[in-house]
Amino acid sequence: MAHEQTAEVVIIGGGVTGTSAALQLASRRVRVLLVEKKFLAAGSTGRSSAVIRQHYSNEITARMAKYSLGVFQNFASIVGGTADFNNTGFLVLVSARDEAGLRENIALQQSVGINTKIISLPELREIEPSIAATDLVTAAYEPEGGYADPVATTQSFADAARARGAEIWQDTRVARVVMERERVVGVETTRGFISTPNVINCANAWAPGIAAPLGISLPIQPERHQIALFQQQPQREKPRVVIGDFVHQIYYRPEGPALTLTGSVAPDGQPIANPDEYNSSADDEYIVRVGECLAERHPAMTHAFSKGGYSGMYGVTPDWHPIIDEIPQGSGFFVAAGFSGHGFKLSPAVGVMIADMVTRQAQPTAQLERALFRYARFAENDLVRGKYEYSIIG
Ligand SMILES: Cc1cc2nc3c(=O)[nH]c(=O)nc-3n(C[C@H](O)[C@H](O)[C@H](O)COP(=O)(O)OP(=O)(O)OC[C@H]3O[C@@H](n4cnc5c(N)ncnc54)[C@H](O)[C@@H]3O)c2cc1C
Known part of the structure; x- marks a missing residue:
């Protein structure tokens, strides 16, 4: 039977991005509900090569990779479970x-x-x-550097998030994000309505389809x-x-x-x-x-x-870097999507950045800034530039 539910934050998508965000938010005592239409890691994550390197060509992504490597190196003590990092x-x-x-x-x-x-x-x-x-x-x-197991990593993020109070619904699709007076009020899902003031669209390649009915065009x-x-x-x-x-x-x-x-x-x-x-x-x-x-x-x-x-x-995305932003500001509709070919290795840092964005409180030790990934850069033609023509490197 369909039932109504409430959450402080609903995350759409149970890949490595959504589960990392769920863990970070739950760690900050935010009541989070993650909704995944199939199963954990069913999207890009499950097929990822999961290479872990810090070789990036701008300071912010290099810092994100460095921070994330520290998590992969100490995964059992920081997250619990395993990322199977080699x-x-x-x-x-x-x-x-x-x-x-x-x-x-x-x-x-x-x-x-x-x-x-x-x-x-x-x-x-x-x-x-x-x-x-x-x-x-x-x-x-x-x-x-090295590589990890993307499915084990996602599962471990999810287990750790659940242990800190997060709820995770699989086999449940978000049909629509509902806004009233330019604020998120909830999401309609195949298991009923969830009342929430905050939604994070972590649906990667599906993210544009979720944003479009709100009049938001995501270039992914x-x-x-x-x-x-x-x-x-x-x-x-x-x-x-x-x-x-x-x-x-x-x-x-x-x-x-x-x-x-x-x-x-x-x-x-x-x-x-x-x-x-x-x-x-x-x-x-x-x-x-x-x-x-x-x-x-x-x-x-x-x-x-x-x-x-x-x-x-x-x-x-056009510059192969993600969008990590609230669109529009103050709406409660957050996007963390479009990680192109390199979102796995950054996922521990991205979880922190998403939690900073949603709680509007930065974790001071992490030194992770998200200005580079603002949505407006596409309209401003201020794309992130790398030093190689191989955009996948970032
Ligand atoms: C072949 C390949 C190799 C790669 N190699 C590397 C690498 O070596 N290193 C690296 O760092 N990165 C790599 N990547 C990139 C990296 O894997 C991705 O950037 C990352 O996994 C994206 O994770 P995500 O959680 O953002 O998206 P996804 O894993 O795609 O998760 C999105 C989830 O949203 C769910 N969803 C969609 N619509 C809805 C809805 N309406 N309601 C509920 N749920 C919904 C989907 O089912 C999916 O599970 C690779 C990717 C691929 C495909």
Whole structure:
């Protein structure tokens, strides 16, 4: 039977963003109810490569990545449960075209206290012995990087939020956000009406569809991005660390003990018309192409077996950075969406930033500012600019 419910804050979307926000708000004793139309991590999060790096090209995102890494490194004590963080290290490989940008970025990252440096080719071969590096000009290494398990992370955020009093409804869709006199008063869901003065739209690629009936146009384009998996023969070398290879425009990392997971750093996704219906498999041509790139970089992978692949969905904004804002100010309608290809690693920081925004009280120790992610930047044509043309890096 449908029933009416109240909450101080309703979060729409049970991905890594919504659950991290739920945890942070519940930790501040806010009565929060998260509504997820399918199940936790059913959206982009469940298909995320979950690479964790601090390699960003502006100070704010670098700080967010640094803060978040600290949470992943101490997940059991800070959050509880597990993120299954694998600290493999992270390498960036660039050709002459991106060398100046890389050097600038490394200097910026070092200035905010990130443990990273430019390395020589012999150092590179020591870290990743099976690499072929003749065409490289410059490489940088971040020893604290790695990857995690996005589903375990989301589940752990949700468990920790529940333990602090948050309620989570799965299999429940928000049909409409209801506003009266320019203020949020509640949401209509498939389980009934929830009366609330605050809604946070964490629905990523679905976020524009939730905002549109309120007259708010969110520039978030759903895109299909592919992943290919390769299995090395047991006696041969395979990549050990997470690598962003800008020369071949791929990234790759170990996936469990046997596989190498490979994706693209180029902005080569295909637009998706309906986020509920897209081709979630990988194309044969894509698997062949990235397999060839991987084998060029790691000749030992030439004889690796293709283990197929899959596609996931990014919610992409024009500058590949999210919108974290209240729209319009004072309405109680908050948006934290459009994390494009890099929202997983930032999620611990984003949860804090959302809680700061909704409670209107910043956590002073975190030094996380959200002005960069304001909605008005699109209308003002003041987009966030990176130092590479690979927007996914941020
Ligand atoms: C293939 C791939 C690789 C990636 N690799 C990385 C990486 O290596 N590192 C990194 O940092 N990031 C990566 N990302 C990006 C990162 O995973 C995403 O930015 C992040 O997971 C977004 O999380 P989210 O919670 O904002 O959105 P989502 O996980 O998409 O969650 C949105 C949720 O909202 C729910 N929802 C939608 N509409 C409604 C409604 N009306 N009512 C209720 N619920 C609703 C959906 O079911 C969904 O569960 C990758 C993404 C993909 C797809």
